[in-house]
Amino acid sequence: MVLDPEEARDAxxxxxxxxxxxxxxxxxxAIVGTxxxxxxxxxxxxxxxxxxxxxxxxxxxxxxxxxxxxxxxxVGFAARPIGAAIFGHWGDRLGRKATLIVTLLxxxxxxxxxxxxxxxxxxxxxxxxxxxxxxVLQGIAVGGEWSGxxxxxxxxxxxxxxxLMASWPQIGxxxxxxxxxxAMSSVATASGDAFxxxxxxxxxxxxxxxxxxxxxxxxxxxxxxxxxKVVERREVAKVPVLEVIRRxxxxxxxxxxxxxxxxxxxxxxxxxxxxYIVEDVKLSRTFALNxxxxxxxxxxILIPTFGHLSDTVPRKRVxxxxxxxxxxxxxxxxxxxxxxxxxxxxxTVVLAQVPHAxxxxxxxxxxxxxxxxxLRYGGAGIGYQLASVIAGGPAPLLATWLLHDHGWWAISLxxxxxxxxxxxxxxxxxxxxxxxxxxxxxxx
Numbered sequence: 001m002v003l004d005p006e007e008a009r010d011a012x013x014x015x016x017x018x019x020x021x022x023x024x025x026x027x028x029x030a031i032v033g034t035x036x037x038x039x040x041x042x043x044x045x046x047x048x049x050x051x052x053x054x055x056x057x058x059x060x061x062x063x064x065x066x067x068x069x070x071x072x073x074x075v076g077f078a079a080r081p082i083g084a085a086i087f088g089h090w091g092d093r094l095g096r097k098a099t100l101i102v103t104l105l106x107x108x109x110x111x112x113x114x115x116x117x118x119x120x121x122x123x124x125x126x127x128x129x130x131x132x133x134x135x136v137l138q139g140i141a142v143g144g145e146w147s148g149x150x151x152x153x154x155x156x157x158x159x160x161x162x163x164l165m166a167s168w169p170q171i172g173x174x175x176x177x178x179x180x181x182x183a184m185s186s187v188a189t190a191s192g193d194a195f196x197x198x199x200x201x202x203x204x205x206x207x208x209x210x211x212x213x214x215x216x217x218x219x220x221x222x223x224x225x226x227x228x229k230v231v232e233r234r235e236v237a238k239v240p241v242l243e244v245i246r247r248x249x250x251x252x253x254x255x256x257x258x259x260x261x262x263x264x265x266x267x268x269x270x271x272x273x274x275x276y277i278v279e280d281v282k283l284s285r286t287f288a289l290n291x292x293x294x295x296x297x298x299x300x301i302l303i304p305t306f307g308h309l310s311d312t313v314p315r316k317r318v319x320x321x322x323x324x325x326x327x328x329x330x331x332x333x334x335x336x337x338x339x340x341x342x343x344x345x346x347x348t349v350v351l352a353q354v355p356h357a358x359x360x361x362x363x364x365x366x367x368x369x370x371x372x373x374x375l376r377y378g379g380a381g382i383g384y385q386l387a388s389v390i391a392g393g394p395a396p397l398l399a400t401w402l403l404h405d406h407g408w409w410a411i412s413l414x415x416x417x418x419x420x421x422x423x424x425x426x427x428x429x430x431x432x433x434x435x436x437x438x439x440x441x442x443x444x
Contacts, residue, residue: 022222026156029218030149030169033104036210037145038176039183040111041138043203044076045267046184049274049396050285051200055119056128063404075132076139077393083143084385085241088378091148092240095223095231096155096377100148101215107141108211110134115204143388147381150364155224155373159436163315166364167307173360174296174303174353177270181296185289226438230374235440237374244371244379250428251370255383256390257425258367260418261323262359264391265330268411269295269352272396273337276403277349281340291349298350299357306361315362315433320426322358327419329355334408359422369432372443391418 083103091099114134120127149169157165183203191199230236237243245252270292277288310318329352336348371379402410435442 023156023158025217025221026224027153027165027168029100029221030153031172031175032217033100033214034145034149034169034172035175035179036104036172036207036214037107037142038172039179039210040107040176040204040207041076041142042177042180042270043111043184043207044114044135044138045271046180046274046289047200049271050184050188050278051196052131054196055200056131058120063400071397074393074397076135076142077388079136079139080143080385080388080393081382083140083145084147084381085143085378086140087144088147088244088381089239089241091144091151091377091381092237092375095227096148096152097218097221097223099144099377100152100218103141103145103148104211104214104218107138107145108207108214110137110141111204111207115201115207139388143381143385146384147368147377150368150380151227151376152221152224154365154368155226159438161308161311162365162369162433162437163310163362164304164308166368167304167361170307170360170364171300171303174299177296178293178300181289181293185286185293188289189286226373229438230440235374240375241378241382244375244382248371248375248379251430252379252383252386254425254429255367255370255380256386257421258319258429259359259363259384259387259422260391260425261326261415261422262356262363263387264395264418265326265352265415266356266360267392267395268399268415269333269349269356272399273349275396275400277337277345280403281337281345283340283342283345287342287346288349291346294346295350295353299353299360302354302357303361306358307365308361310362310365310433314431315366316426316429316431318362319359319366320423322355323419323422323426325358326355327416330412330415330419331409333415334412338408365433366429369435369437370430372440373438374440 087099087103090102111134114131117130117134118127146169149172150166153168154162154166180203183206184200187199187202188195274285274288274292277283277291278285306318306322333348333352337345339345367384368376368380398414399411402414432442
């Protein structure tokens with residue numbers, strides 16, 4: 001079943017007076033929904049760093065407990081390409097709007113269930129097994145969310161402002177990170193010694209309230225005119241995911257490699273850093289959480305700024321500059337953290353997000369533009385989420401092992417290698433930032 005042709009015509013025939021309203025609604029729906037999805041996902045990241053090793057791996061040593069906790073964290077990333085394939089199929093068959101409703105519900109329910117999951121001391125080995133299962137559902141939901149939210153905003157927006165329009169859903173990451181870290185920090189302060197017993201559960205349960213808000217916003221948006229045009233012409237692919245893999249394998253692979261210097265360091269800076277600052281630098285958990293929250297607040301400004309910049313300066317150039325800056329910052333990052341001077345550590349955590357924002361701002365449009373409309377949900381989603389397997393998911397786990405066996409310099413070296421991979425992928429990825437992405441003949 002695909003989008004009804006009559007609904008497709010309605011979306012295509014929106015009066016000029018309504019078009020601006022729909023653009024704003026689409027951008028808001030993308031931002032709100034993505035923020036909620038990432039709030040739930042980052043809650044897990046924060047909990048994995050500060051509490052899960054005690055709740056679900058209580059008999060392990062500190063090192064093994066941290067490794068086990070980050071391993072369950074990585075499972076969610078491994079599930080993201082699966083979610084991208086599942087929802088990419090339906091997003092290119094049913095439409096962006098309907099698919100995004102499902103991803104939001106899936107994330108909210110799985111996160112709330114984590115909030116009521118008993119610990120290992122209560123139900124034994126079933127606890128970490130169920131935790132992994134729920135983490136997989138989170139990963140599947142996020143895997144299907146990203147491309148849909150980006151396309152909802154980009155395909156409604158001004159064609160000459162694709163960098164800016166596609167960057168709006170990207171700020172859902174810092175918003176979700178702020179909400180998640182502030183929620184955990186506030187609950188940790190308020191619940192005190194009870195934090196590891198029940199306090200950490202409250203932010204997960206709050207997901208259900210946020211999902212209700214997100215659904216209300218998303219239900220008010222019409223299907224994008226670009227996808228509606230595909231439906232009207234009866235050009236919807238029968239098996240879009242298989243078709244995009246067959247026709248655009250190069251673009252999918254390069255999209256994944258493009259993200260190495262953006263995604264892998266990001267999860268070192270926002271998740272592994274929480275453990276490193278507390279256990280190695282010997283500063284408080286609240287200090288670390290607050291530093292990450294301020295860094296995320298800075299990205300609220302920087303992400304759309306660099307997205308907008310990529311509409312005037314060549315998109316690939318902006319992206320490559322971000323990768324270069326990350327490579328140069330890799331070694332000074334840990335050296336500055338190791339000073340253990342609170343002001344220096346705080347500033348380092350905040351500034352680490354600048355090269356990330358330089359890449360994350362233009363990234364959505366850079367990836368989405370290389371796929372035709374009828375295959376864009378699946379193609380962009382799979383390419384984007386494959387990076388989760390090779391970069392984002394293993395990052396805290398790899399960093400924990402490297403620190404234990406080799407020292408912090410090995411983590412910095414891996415980040416430099418990631419920057420080099422990204423620079424190569426950026427050079428090879430087709431530049432379609434100036435074409436009409438609504439014209440599928442441009443992709444022939």
